[in-house]
Amino acid sequence: MQNLIFLAEGTEPTEGGHAPENPLGFVPVEFALSLVVFGLLLFLIWKFVAPRFEQTFAERTQAIEGGIAAAESKQAEADAKLAELEKQLADARHEAARIREEAREQGAQIVAEMRETAQAESTRIVEHGKAQIEAERQQAVTSLRAEVGSLATGLAGRIVGESLEDEARQSRVVERFLADLEAQTVGADNGTTPGSVN
């Protein structure tokens, strides 16, 4: 401790012989030196420190603002894209609905057409069947008539023993018989006998 204090002795003023200094007194050397040192420091700071600080500061501000601007433009782009996609989606939905509607209409139309065709076909088949049946019936009637005639004639010829080979007469007899038969059928009686032919 004593050593330390002794060391300090060299730099600190002592109660020397000279008159005490007024602490508020003006010391020109110190005043001038302060101005010079401060002026030099101010110059150096002004020249070498401030511009670099402001430059870095401005660059950083710009970098941050640029980043924000870029992000904003990206956001806007993304928004536009989203809107476009939504619009496309809506269009697609609309289109799909339209196609579905069309398909339904077409389907209904096709069903109607098919029904009509089927109806026509069935009608045609029925008609055809009817016509065939009629034709067959006619054919059957005709052949039956011929057969019945010859059978009856043969039978009658055998019964009466008289040959009715004469073609013309035979035919006449048969016709008359059939006409009688039909008349009897219409007259709703059943007493048709070959005997009446004679």
Next chain:
Amino acid sequence: MFGINMAESGGEFVSPGPNSFDFSEVPLFHLGGLAVTKPMVQLVLGALVVFVFFYAAFRRATLVPGRLQFAGESAYGMVRNSIGRDIIGSHDFIKFVPYLVTLFFFILINNAFASIPAIQFPTFSRASMAYALAGLSWVIYNAVGIKKHGLLGYLKLQSVPSGVSPFMYPLLVPLEFFSNILVRPVTLALRLFANMFAGHLLLILFSTGGLFLLEYGGVGYVAGPLAWVLAIAISFLELLVQFLQAYVFTLLNAMYISGALADEH
């Protein structure tokens, strides 16, 4: 230091006084006939420290700052934004920023010398050095005002209060002139000087007094260490005062400049 004196003067305590701040008898060295004292060396050292710190911090300034650059930017930005921009206003603060930054850190480091071991002397407890900075402040804020408003316009701005009946002018104009033009540099200088002076005096008193009490013995074995504990507490208080004085000096400079630039008083 005073322990020795005390011993030589036969057990009489020599209280610290203005002589504790007078280095004219013990210059560190001579430079061309000029006696260079400790406070002068401190002044230069302080300026060097400030410049080297900022120069190193911004020598390779990058967008993403390193540790040193971040420290430099925080320090610079604090004065730039919270003193310069907030007081002077964003329109024309930028050209005063180097001045305010230099002022703040130059005063701060020179005040801090009071607490730095092996230096332990506040540079601005030398009144003439405080006068220099206060005088420069006076020149700067008046020059700024005169440049903007012209000499008469500036004097009117600083001396004639607006919104006051002209009947009051004979009373108010001299008062305003006195307080805005004449007193400001004096208070600036005295505030800085007196705070540093008084703080250092207190520290000397408590540390040398503590030593004296210990050597005196008896009740001094209790009172001496107590005085040293108080000295430590006062050291912490001084750290705060050192910062505050640098801050207030710079803040007032900014306010004076802002007032000189104002359109309406």
